[in-house]
Amino acid sequence: MARDYMKPRRRFFHKEKQLNRSKAGNTTLFVLMAICGVFMVMPLVLIFNNALKPLDELFIYPPRIFVRNPSITNFSDLFVLMSGSWVPFSRYIFNTLIITGVGTVGHVIFASLAAYPLAKNDFPGKKFLFGMVVLSLMFSYNVTAIPNYMIISWLGINNTYLAVILPAFSYGLGLYLMKQFIEQLPDSLMESARLDGASEYKTFWSIIMPNVKPAWLTLAIFQFQTLWGNTGTSFLRSEQLKPLQYALQQIVAGGAARAGASAAVQFIIAAIPITFFIVCQSNVIETMTTSGMKE
Template sequence: MINDKVSLKFHFHIKRHKKINRSMAGNVILFIFMGIAGIFMAIPLVYVVSNAFKPLDELFRYPPTLFPRHITTNNFSDLFVLMSNSWVPFSRYILNTIIIAGGGTLGHVIVASLAAYPLAKHDFPGKNLLFSMVVLSLMFTWQVTQVPNYLIISKLGINNTYLAVILPAFAYGLGLYLMKQFMEQIPDSLLESARLDGASEFRIFWSIVMPNVKPAWLTLAILQFQTMWGNTGSQFLRDEQLKPLQYALFQIVNSGPARQGAAAVVTLIIAAVPIIFFLIFNSSIIETMTTSGMKE
């Protein structure tokens, strides 16, 4: 029988920093500074939202205005008409995006977690070398690996399929690095106690390790979803029925000045989905960034 201790979550103990004593004037100055910085960071997002409600003449106005003078929803109706008249149904693009983004995100979280566990909690020959290769891979941009990825996908015979876009997402090194660093904070005594109670390695991984690194893999899921959401699949997907929503939206953006109203709505949609996804799970990201260690 596995001890009840194995099935319970081990909570993180965040190191408490000493409260910094500041004067009222210092607090006011800090508040003003943070407020100004927040406004500057919010301006691009406000500009994207306002452009979606501007008529065509205001979109080409120079100098550009931050807020629309005459609010209109014609841009949304224009985008709806364009997508309704497309050769492939709009719902098909959405389905393709869900399959690609969902499959790539889920697969990456699972593979990165499974690979990070032995690197964090087991000793074996070549462990440091493998992790050094993972860290080294973070230095290369996707353009560097574009050609090797295409050759591998072609050799596997999965070109022009969903797997051609989903499978490379499993191997992103950032996820493995993040999960390993977080798993190392789990006390070894907790895992040894589970082994003494007869728990298998998979049981330890699934019932103890994964619940305790939940902020890390939720953060990883957010980052990976944002990456997959912006993937147009143009490198591997040739059939129009397989292409994601991003591909169709970018075609509208590049269709000329007459479609700039619809293009403004497209920009809003592209930015809105990752932001909404982030807002839902932002507490997990904050917890990941603020957790500084665990105590035995």
């Protein structure tokens, strides 16, 4: 017989608001949002069309947004360039899958495990630890690049996958996001599980994680985007360990002679994160719009 506490219980509440805008105001707001939406989507439209443009359309002036004679020549040129590399193209893809996949999954797990006691348990130094997490959000990657490199070198994992994957486990944004979301879960869920004899790990995996699925999917998107754009040049010296992003950037650096292949590269770089976002889009919107939970 399945225990009742094992089932996710999300009950969101939203206060009803009386909108006083007129029809003209709503229409104006809609038009402004539509204009902003067009400006936001225009770079993606341009990237997609450039990938299908032959060279004569890529160099035409003034530039055109939409392709007139679509062709896949740019992708075939990219394939030829990558085939001529002394490191197989499949190797770059494999490296990217390892770094992005392990780094994303590991970050979600470690951030969730660390956020659970911060959100639902009281212990000495709790506020200080969380304050340090919030403080870490103020510093960009460039500020901490040298200390990170020194730590990785001290651990002796330079020029390995771990040099890129291990720092990904400790991004403060994930811990902050998960802690804030787990705090909204009713304490009665955990209390019911403990009364039934469930351990803390059982409570975490069976109650916490299913109920905060929108949060960790949102976190996975952020981390996936970060690792997908990582070239690994700070820690990876061996060409056999470089990710796909590094190889594609080398093609873009070829200048006008590789304009077609560069257009195909830009499409590939943008397409993968967008696809991942579309798959998880509904959960991301739920995370951003949730106002609270109640028992």
